[in-house]
Structures are given as structure tokens and as C-alpha cells.
Amino acid sequence: MAFTPLAQALGDLEEDKTLVLVKDKLAKGEPALSILEELQAGMTLVGQRFESGEYFLSELIYAADIFKKASAPLQEGLKQVAQTTYGTLVLGTVKNDIHDFGKDIVATVMSSNGIRVIDLGVNVEHERFVAAIKEHQPELVGMSCLLTTAFEDMKEAIQTIARAGLRDQVSILIGGGPVDEATKDYVGADYYCRTAQEGVIVAKRVLGVD
Ligand code: B12
Numbered sequence: 001m002a003f004t005p006l007a008q009a010l011g012d013l014e015e016d017k018t019l020v021l022v023k024d025k026l027a028k029g030e031p032a033l034s035i036l037e038e039l040q041a042g043m044t045l046v047g048q049r050f051e052s053g054e055y056f057l058s059e060l061i062y063a064a065d066i067f068k069k070a071s072a073p074l075q076e077g078l079k080q081v082a083q084t085t086y087g088t089l090v091l092g093t094v095k096n097d098i099h100d101f102g103k104d105i106v107a108t109v110m111s112s113n114g115i116r117v118i119d120l121g122v123n124v125e126h127e128r129f130v131a132a133i134k135e136h137q138p139e140l141v142g143m144s145c146l147l148t149t150a151f152e153d154m155k156e157a158i159q160t161i162a163r164a165g166l167r168d169q170v171s172i173l174i175g176g177g178p179v180d181e182a183t184k185d186y187v188g189a190d191y192y193c194r195t196a197q198e199g200v201i202v203a204k205r206v207l208g209v210d
Contacts, residue, residue, distance in 0.1 A: 007038045013066065033197055084114050085115070088117075089118070090133060094144070095156075096123065102144050109197060129141060140173060144174075144175055145176045159188070171190045174192055
């Protein structure tokens, strides 16, 4: 896979270069979402290097730190003031998983597109999804999951929603690094979304918004 210079700089843990490239792109008027996609690709590269043993946990933590700094100036660009509220999304990172960058971006981008977000945070117990559905009556539930070891938890969370008799009332969207279509089928979700933006497209389709 070929990486853009920005993705490569983040993948190589070149903090200064990453921050300068983001600044330049913003100054040139590149959309925040496309800059974010490059940063997401950079984190994929970090993940690959971690998996292959080239990077250790300290590098993973450093990459997270660079990502946080690099994505901070994008927040303004990601936020638009939505005029209307089309529906509600209950969102959380599943039990046993504490990754939250992706989830937070989903929350920002969904809110900017007129979807009210109830953010349950990370390491969300299955029953908390159920309680939030009962309380907020959302049309959509979003689950973020970055660990294959937590797929089982995601499946269990969806089964818990089903056992509570609430499954037919919500569309369940899932996403996160190692998640794909096969995961969606395995855990019994309705939609797999590769990016937050894809999530918005799916959410609007479910809500009947053009
Ligand atoms: C940064 C990072 C960390 C940081 C997290 C910081 C934080 N606050 O989130 C730290 C260092 C804490 C960390 C810890 C660990 N990590 Co980690 N981490 C990563 C890394 C490098 C990047 C993740 C990230 O932030 N990406 C950037 C964001 C923007 O992308 P994203 O999350 O994918 O989200 C986007 C889309 O996927 C989508 N999306 C995401 N969720 C959802 C949900 C919905 C509803 C929708 C619509 C869309 C959507 O929208 C987002 C924006 O477009 C990944 C590698 C990777 N390829 O993902 C490994 C990775 C996820 N980690 C991994 C591992 C193993 C761990 C640890 C177990 C390491 C350890 N030995 O302790 C721990 C686990 C802790 C735990 N219990 O959760 C592995 C998981 C392997 C596997 N197959 O399960 C990975 C894949 C690295 C690898 N290749 O080996 N990690």
C-alpha cells in the first residue's frame, strides 16, 4: 500500500514533520476530513509496524500522542453547525476496548451532520447500550471496536440488545481498524463503516435524509 507523505510521516513517528504537513494542508484549504483520512492511514502503518514487531507499545503510545496533536487543529473544520436534527445515535467503544480516537471523530462528524449523539465513552458494558436505548430511543447504535479480541464483546452487546427486545428498533453501525464486512456478519450488526464519513452516509440513508 502506498502512503501519502503525511501518512508516511506519522507512520515514521516524525512528529514535527507531521504537524507541519497538517498545518500546510489546512493553510491550502484542504478539507479537514481528507487530512484526517491521511492521518488514519498513518495510524494503520503504525499498527502494521506494531504487529510485525518493528514497533513496541511505547511507539504505539507516541503515535497516539502525535495523532492527538495533529488532529486537534482539524476539529474546527470537522464541526459545522447543523440546522436540523434528523435522529439520534447511541455511540460507544465496546467492552474491554479503550481506543477512543475513532469514536470521538464519529461523534464530531455525526453531530455536524444533524445527528444527535449520546456518547457512552469507552469500555462500555453491554447493559449500558440497552439502558441508553431505553432512555434516548435512538434510531441508530454505533459501536467502535479496535481489538479482534473484543469482537466477542461486540457480539455479546448486540445479543444483549436483542434479548432486551430492542434489536428491531435500532440499526447498528460498527467500525474500527480491524472491523470489516465479515465482522459485521459475525457479530450480527447491520452496517460496517470504514470511516466516520461512511457512517454519516449510512446514518442518513437509514434516517431517510438525502
Ligand atoms: C493509537 C492506538 C492505540 C492507543 C489508543 C489511544 C486512544 N486514546 O484511542 C493505545 C496506545 C492506548 C493503544 C492500546 C492498545 N492497542 Co492499539 N492501536 C492504536 C492504533 C495504532 C491506531 C488506532 C487509531 O486511533 N486510529 C485512528 C482512528 C481515527 O481510526 P479508527 O479508530 O480506525 O476510526 C476511524 C474508522 O475506523 C471509523 N470508525 C471507528 N469506529 C467507528 C464506529 C462507528 C459506529 C463508525 C460509523 C465508524 C467508526 O471512523 C474513524 C474515523 O474515520 C491501532 C492500529 C490501527 N490500524 O487501527 C492499534 C491497534 C488497534 N491496537 C492494538 C493493540 C494490540 C493494542 C493493545 C492490546 C496493546 C497492548 N499490548 O497493550 C492495547 C489495548 C488497550 C485496550 N484494552 O483497548 C492492535 C489490535 C490488534 C487486533 N487485531 O486486535 C492494533 C490494530 C495494532 C496492530 N496492528 O497490532 N492502542
